Amino acid sequence: MYKLLVIEDDVMMSDMLSMYMSGEGYEIKQAENGEKGLQLVEQFVPDVLLLDLMLPDWDGIELCARIRENSSVPIMIVSTKSEVSERVQALRAGADDYLCKPFSMHELSARVEALIRRSRIMQASAAESIQPEGGIAAQKEIKLDAERRLLLVRGAFVETTFSEFEIMKLFLSHPGKVFSREDLINAIRGYDSFVTDRAIDVHIVNLRRKVEKNPKEPHHIRTVWGVGYKYAPEDVPAPQ
Structure with a gap:
């Protein structure tokens, strides 16, 4: 229960x-x-x-x-x-x-179910991702802690919101892949819940503050103009 x-x-x-x-x-x-x-x-x-x-x-x-x-x-x-x-x-x-x-109470119930479901799925997926053999664990600076739903950033634990954690899980699972705002909306909300492009931008700003050495010149969470965002691992050169 x-x-x-x-x-x-x-x-x-x-x-x-x-x-x-x-x-x-x-x-x-x-x-x-x-x-x-x-x-x-x-x-x-x-x-x-x-x-x-x-x-x-x-x-x-x-x-x-x-x-x-x-x-x-x-x-x-x-x-x-x-x-x-x-x-x-x-x-x-x-x-x-x-x-x-x-x-609608029916909509409320559906949204609550979606939040909990995605929370559990992300915890289970992140547990696999931090195993020594996993691809995400190979990222030196940033890892996921499923049990506490935290990011490990350069050796320090950083707490995230539910949505921030899911976005980072998606980024870390697919380094280099470009995600549109619609992709990110669908990943953290589903197709029938309220969220906007502006909400995604807010989450990205907050994540950059938490994971980037210089949020104003992000190395990891990069903007792909006219499309969306992508995650660049440590071995990818910083944008010039």
């Missing part, structure tokens, strides 16, 4: 989400404010988190960033705020998905 944490101050909405997802087979915990939510992230250790942006004690974006500092749990924002700027801020803060109220 997967565990789901709902951080939502609207009691009716929280109860509705909890009842529906409980009926789908999830173990549920509810938090009516950010402080209780932070406590439950540590104590309950959820497999996925639903987070409202408007809470009585925390700004939802700030709370998302705070949770992301210590946890790689997939975070889905559920909010009445539909502006693109809000979505971008949430993604930059570490959110993995964004669903605007009102929404």
Whole structure:
């Protein structure tokens, strides 16, 4: 049974989400404010988190960033705020998905399932990739730690969001291959979930900050103008 944490101050909405997802087979915990939510992230250790942006004690974006500092749990924002700027801020803060109220419970359930499914698949795939014989392990500077869903960058562990981890897994599995933004969207969301080209660009900016020696002149995560992005391993010369 997967565990789901709902951080939502609207009691009716929280109860509705909890009842529906409980009926789908999830173990549920509810938090009516950010402080209780932070406590439950540590104590309950959820497999996925639903987070409202408007809470009585925390700004939802700030709370998302705070949770992301210590946890790689997939975070889905559920909010009445539909502006693109809000979505971008949430993604930059570490959110993995964004669903605007009102929404279909069926869609919510499908998105939660997708987040957990991809999380498990990536963990299993990364476990294989870090074996001594694996191709990814041959990359000297950057490796994946499946158990903790972290990147090992030049000997130091770096925490990533759910989506960042999946993008890096894709890059490391196919060094040199050019991925369009649509390729990356399909890899981390599936065909029926909300995500934009802008969201991919935000993830790339954040990943460069985490893996590149000089994010302004990236060696590994390179832009292929007019197409998308590719990953260059250590033995590929830096662009001139």
